[in-house]
Amino acid sequence: xxxxxxxxxxxxxxxxxxxxxxxxxxxxxxxxxxxxxxxxxxxxxxxxxxxxxxxxxxxxxxxxxxxxxxxxxxxxxxxxxxxxxxxxxxxxxxxxxxxxxxxxxxxxxxxxxxxxxxxxxxxxxxxxxxxxxxxxxxxxxxxxxxxxxxxxxxxxxxxxxxxxxxxxxxxxxxxxxxxxxxxxxxxxxxxxxxxxxxxxxxxxxxx
Numbered sequence: 001x002x003x004x005x006x007x008x009x010x011x012x013x014x015x016x017x018x019x020x021x022x023x024x025x026x027x028x029x030x031x032x033x034x035x036x037x038x039x040x041x042x043x044x045x046x047x048x049x050x051x052x053x054x055x056x057x058x059x060x061x062x063x064x065x066x067x068x069x070x071x072x073x074x075x076x077x078x079x080x081x082x083x084x085x086x087x088x089x090x091x092x093x094x095x096x097x098x099x100x101x102x103x104x105x106x107x108x109x110x111x112x113x114x115x116x117x118x119x120x121x122x123x124x125x126x127x128x129x130x131x132x133x134x135x136x137x138x139x140x141x142x143x144x145x146x147x148x149x150x151x152x153x154x155x156x157x158x159x160x161x162x163x164x165x166x167x168x169x170x171x172x173x174x175x176x177x178x179x180x181x182x183x184x185x186x187x188x189x190x191x192x193x194x195x196x197x198x199x200x201x202x203x204x205x206x207x
Contacts, residue, residue, distance in 0.1 A: 001074035038073035064131030
């Protein structure tokens, strides 16, 4: 069995006085994540670097009320809620076993700034609008935009954590970008010189 990656020094820098909560969440994910179908068997040696800190590095980009679509194991939603207790987070996840896990973690970590909602993104009530909507490792941008953009208030933002093909995904999603009235669509690179693997974020304003 692979072992959990040692905590990188950047964890304290990114989480500050809430790093103990991040440690608690990462340990729980390492202990139960594979058996509960939340992470793959090869993820423990890179759990901190590739998943937890990869999510946490984006924390400064959020404000107000945020929805995390397809929150799954809590990446990025739980991680970001730990890092940003001043932001209100709604974790939207359709699978019951995953919402059970998310609710357990919210309770165990005492995260009073988080609501877990069992729903598909397209079934979230039309009255729900957020300042920012995020997602990580859910689907390609052309599929993701129709799921996320309708949940953003007028003038709010999409802040989507993507992989190395982020720029190509923007090119392939021009039709959806136009249909859902996205502007200032761009890729921002985070974590250079801080993390071993950079984080790419697709950001856009929704009108």
